[in-house]
Amino acid sequence: MLRLVLLIILFLASLLAIFNAPAYYLWLLAILVTEFCWIFIAITLLILISGFWVSKYKIGGSVVGVLALLLFVSPLVRASMVAGxxxxxxxxxxxxxxxxxxxxxxxxxxxxxxxxxxxxxxxxxxxxxxxxxxxxxxxxxxxxxxxxxxxxxxxxxxxxxxxxxxxxxxxxxxxxxxxxxxxxxxxxxxxxxxxxxxxxxxxxxxxxxxxxxxxxxxxxxxxxxxxxxxxxxxxxxxxxxxxxxxxxxxxxxxxxxxxxxxxxxxxxxxxxxxxxxxxxxxxxxxxxxxxxxxxxxxxxxxxxxxxxxxxxxxxxxxxxxxxxxxxxxxxxxxxxxxxxxxxxxxxxxxxxxxxxxxxxxxxxxxxxxxxxxxxx
Missing domain, CATH: 3.40.50.1820 (Alpha/Beta hydrolase fold, catalytic domain)
Incomplete structure (x- = not known):
């Protein structure tokens, strides 16, 4: 259950990579999500890997985690496109x-x-x-x-x-x-x-x-x-x-x-x-x-x-x-x-x-x- 909750929180944070922050402190979080995205990518990967040792909500959590991971990676992909x-x-x-x-x-x-x-x-x-x-x-x-x-x-x-x-x-x-x-x-x-x-x-x-x-x-x-x-x-x-x-x-x-x-x-x-x-x-x-x-x-x-x-x-x-x-x-x-x-x-x-x-x-x-x- 803890794994699922953590991945849901990460998924909600990852939305700041594509949507405007709706409040002041979420704007500050958006800077971290987009410009320090590798930290969030690493955390998400570690929690996803922990799925090997849990069974409850494993699939649901993994789906949410993969979606979060893709959104955290998106600034890197888009930056590469701009760089090109x-x-x-x-x-x-x-x-x-x-x-x-x-x-x-x-x-x-x-x-x-x-x-x-x-x-x-x-x-x-x-x-x-x-x-x-x-x-x-x-x-x-x-x-x-x-x-x-x-x-x-x-x-x-x-x-x-x-x-x-x-x-x-x-x-x-x-x-x-x-x-x-x-x-x-x-x-x-x-x-x-x-x-x-x-x-x-x-x-x-x-x-x-x-x-x-x-x-x-x-x-x-x-x-x-x-x-x-x-x-x-x-x-x-x-x-x-x-x-x-x-x-x-x-x-x-x-x-x-x-x-x-x-x-x-x-x-x-x-x-x-x-x-x-x-x-x-x-x-x-x-x-x-x-x-x-x-x-x-x-x-x-x-x-x-x-x-x-x-x-x-x-x-x-x-x-x-x-x-x-x-x-x-x-x-x-x-x-x-x-x-x-x-x-x-x-x-x-x-x-x-x-x-x-x-x-x-x-x-x-x-x-x-x-x-x-x-x-x-």
Whole structure:
């Protein structure tokens, strides 16, 4: 009986590999199910094998267990499918008739890499701006390369009200190890500080990096912005609406690109009260401050001069709707902007928490390929 119960629980968890999580803690579980799926595969296999020593409910339990096993394996199968065409898709989207330079030290997706541990490099905390009531810092990861190098400015997520520059340091470390300077910045958080305070913070961070470019070994003609979730909205807006000299491109990890549309169709309240999140950041409801929503929508600023863009989004995202990236992709296409959208059908919000998971591997591969194109 215990075997059957355990396999039923695993089967219910495995459904998160194909269906949207209906509640906040199930969303967190969905990240584990899809990006650490090998753990669930191993547990399911062990319980299935135990069927040799039990007789009661043996067949029923085995059927449920096999179904769970297939669902746990599905992210690996789908990641392999994406990996099979990522090179040709990126070449078609970004090549402009010239062959792209792909990472020479990794495949888009590898089963063996699932079991590796991502390295974290040391960083230096630098204060980039003093305001009357606060000071802001950034974490600087120096490139393992000589001479002035392109600089990636990373903007963390957290619903504009939480998170910090320490968030997900694995990708920062990886990119610094392959020759990019990386600056992960803190910004003023809602609800105490509201938009457009974040834009001012990003501009001040860029000004600081330019001012200290010689000591930090930064090529000031090659900045790339990267943001996750709320940080992606900030990164996109900074790159599109307030272009700073030297910004070459922007990388959008599951960001809300259309704040007006996003407010009109909120997330599942059992996962997140997305309207309240936006109201705290923008200073009111859409009815109260419609101009703030429009002004904070990166999609509104896309034009023929918009910088190249990499979009990365999971199809099972329950915090930031997939439709945001669909709309941004269409607007970029209309303006003939060089861009690529990496679609991860099984992935949920925050999938890149595990850099070596299926989504983490593919997104890292896409980021590195994109950077070698826009800021070699």
């Amino acid at each position: 065409h990522i090179k040709s898709e990126m070449q078609a989207a970004l090549g402009n008739g010239k062959p792209l330079v792909y990472p020479n030290n990794r495949e888009p997706f590898s089963l063996t890499q699932l079991f590796q541990k991502a390295n974290i490099s040391s960083s230096q905390s630098l204060t980039y701006i003093h305001y009357a009531d606060t000071a802001l810092t950034l974490d600087y990861y120096p490139a393992r390369a000589t001479g002035k190098r392109p600089c990636l400015v990373v903007i963390h997520g957290g619903s504009w009200s939480s998170g910090d520059s320490k968030q997900l340091p694995e990708l920062n470390s990886y990119l610094s190890n392959i020759g990019y300077q990386v600056a992960s910045v803190n910004y003023r958080l809602a609800p105490k500080y509201k938009a457009p305070a974040t834009m001012e913070d990003v501009q001040n961070a860029l000004n600081y990096l330019k001012l200290h470019a010689d000591s930090l070994q930064i090529d000031t003609s090659q900045f790339v912005l990267l943001g996750r979730s709320a940080g992606a909205q900030i990164a996109l807006l900074a790159a599109y609406a307030t272009p700073h000299t030297g910004i070459k491109a922007v990388i959008d990890f599951y960001g809300p690109a259309d704040m007006v549309w996003g407010y009109s169709l909120p997330a599942n309240p059992l996962v997140m009260d997305s309207r309240l999140v936006m109201e705290r950041y923008l200073g009111g409801t859409y009815k109260q401050v419609p101009q703030a929503y429009a002004a904070s929508s990166p999609i509104e600023y896309v034009n023929r001069q918009t910088v190249p863009t990499l979009i990365i989004h999971g199809g099972n995202d329950v915090l930031v709707a997939y439709e945001h990236s669909t709309r941004l992709n269409a607007k970029l296409q209309q303006n003939n902007i060089s861009h690529y959208w990496l679609k991860l059908p099984w992935a949920t919000h925050g999938f890149d928490y595990n850099l070596n998971g299926p989504g983490g591997q593919l997104s890292t591969y896409a980021v590195e390929t994109f950077l070698r194109k826009v800021a070699p």
